[in-house]
Amino acid sequence: xxxxxxxxxxxxxxxxxxxxxxxxxxxxxxxxxxxxxxxxxxxxxxxxxxxxxxxxxxxxxxxxxxxxxxxxxxxxxxxxxxxxxxxxxxxxxxxxxxxxxxxxxxxxxxxxxxxxxxxxxxxxxxxxxxxxxxxxxxxxxxxxxxxxxxxxxxxxxxxxxxxxxxxxxxxxxxxxxxxxxxxxxxxxxxxxxxxxxxxxxxxxxxxxxxxxxxxxx
Numbered sequence: 001x002x003x004x005x006x007x008x009x010x011x012x013x014x015x016x017x018x019x020x021x022x023x024x025x026x027x028x029x030x031x032x033x034x035x036x037x038x039x040x041x042x043x044x045x046x047x048x049x050x051x052x053x054x055x056x057x058x059x060x061x062x063x064x065x066x067x068x069x070x071x072x073x074x075x076x077x078x079x080x081x082x083x084x085x086x087x088x089x090x091x092x093x094x095x096x097x098x099x100x101x102x103x104x105x106x107x108x109x110x111x112x113x114x115x116x117x118x119x120x121x122x123x124x125x126x127x128x129x130x131x132x133x134x135x136x137x138x139x140x141x142x143x144x145x146x147x148x149x150x151x152x153x154x155x156x157x158x159x160x161x162x163x164x165x166x167x168x169x170x171x172x173x174x175x176x177x178x179x180x181x182x183x184x185x186x187x188x189x190x191x192x193x194x195x196x197x198x199x200x201x202x203x204x205x206x207x208x209x210x211x212x213x214x215x216x217x
Contacts, residue, residue: 013042038069063096090123 006019012029034045038056055071063083068076077084082098090107108124116135130136160172163179 014040039071 007016008019008022009015010017010022010026010029012026012035013033017025032045033042034048035041036043036048036051036056038052041051043051056069058067059070059073060067061073061076061081061083063077064081066076066081083096085094086097086100087094088100088104088107090104090110093103093107095103104124108122110123111120112123112126113119114121114126114129114133114135116133118135121129160166160176160179165175
């Protein structure tokens, strides 16, 4: 097994140098190299002034106007400055970093209609909902089809507030504009309704029993 070579630490550049070469290294270091007093980096003696100007001159961030050394500016602008622009995940608007969190809370709470299941989903949950949406085959496994028939996507229906007839949710608004019932839908001439029947409010899409839905509307 080879014997480990003895080393010494150079007081000029702080490097470990082999003992047998230390005297020559120290002489060379003292003559040609010097430690920067700001960062203690070893630089050629004739380049010290250039190094200090390029790395340690005081500058200001153009966005937040904070003072710092030039060597710190790049990291500050890319990762630390509160005024650096960032894109909102929900609306693609560019905002200063200090305003982004409050904006995202409000922006992510906006809702968007899922055309697969008819529910209104907040934007911050939209990606998660897309993978679990009951109206898509990717969101849930279809029930076992014992007859070999092609499964169809369920249609969400709501009741007309005038005639109480059921219509697909996408058609109810047009129907209610044209609906002219011959009698009051709340009268006694209609057949007794099933109190357990569930329908959706055409305005807020909340599912409720029919008697509760009438009061709700």
